[in-house]
Amino acid sequence: MTKRILLIGHPVGHSVSPAFQQAALDYYALDVRYEAMDVDGSSLSRTVAGLRDPDVIGANVTVPYKQAVMAFIDEFDDEALLIGAVNTIENREGTLVGYNTDAQGFLKALKEESGFDPKDNNVLVLGAGGAARAVVVALAGAGASSLVVANRTLERAAALVDSIQSTLPSAEAIELKSDSLGLVAANCHLIVNCTSMGMSGGEGQGETPMMSDLIPSGALVCDLVYNPRETPLMHETAKAGAQVLGGLSMLVYQGAAAFGLWTDKEAPVKVMFEAAEKALAARQLIGS
């Protein structure tokens, strides 16, 4: 019987996960199909219940259901509980177990692609949505010495900082504005863009959360946005002479961690990167 792994979200047509997950499954010649499912909110509980079927191995969950899906899952790993969101589900003989692989995907991308260890470093996180939550939990756990969260909506940044007070009491929330950013950015070793500014097709398309004059030349700037491959923030970072890391590597490494959970096999990361880059290039050709 052909088994299935689903991607649950809305919309899902733009996602490159089906391309690189299927490439990984095919690499091991597994009789498994990875299928994107565009789910509307009213059918979320029914769709998740369907994951208990014996032919389903598990699922990925993407925007906007990473939090909502938790109401329909039986068990969670510690990181998913800490982040408060699930991006991977495993069907263990009818019991649904929720994981969040975004934090480890982010840390792995930092280490493998940039050789960066957050321990004892000053970090500035831009944004306070779901991706920022995973990044902040990852950085606090990895021993960052100071952490500032800057967001357009200050209350959201304050709530995120509150939630990690026990791990990182010195964390601070500020507004995402040039004058406030200028004060903290100069001492930062790592800047992570977790806003959707710069993302193709979104409300912040073509925009950057920081200009080059605020970016220290010795910093590493990591942009979680992966479409387009060269974001406005990456352009500003290059102008500042700082090191840059795009979002595709985190995407592939979080997917690689999910692949390991579903299959108990080592993810063929090189194959996944090639498939993701090819799929993304095709999306950019058709302008999505």
Ligand code: NAP
């Ligand atoms: P989200 O929960 O909707 O959060 C969006 C964040 O962006 C919020 O902080 C929001 O600020 C801010 N924002 C949106 N438009 C803005 C604008 N025009 N000006 C200033 N701030 C703006 O989304 P998410 O799930 O965290 O995802 C954020 C980005 O990360 C997306 O581009 C997503 O594709 C990317 N991402 C990448 C990976 C990866 O593996 N590379 C993984 C997850 C997410 P407010 O709170 O003020 O609204």
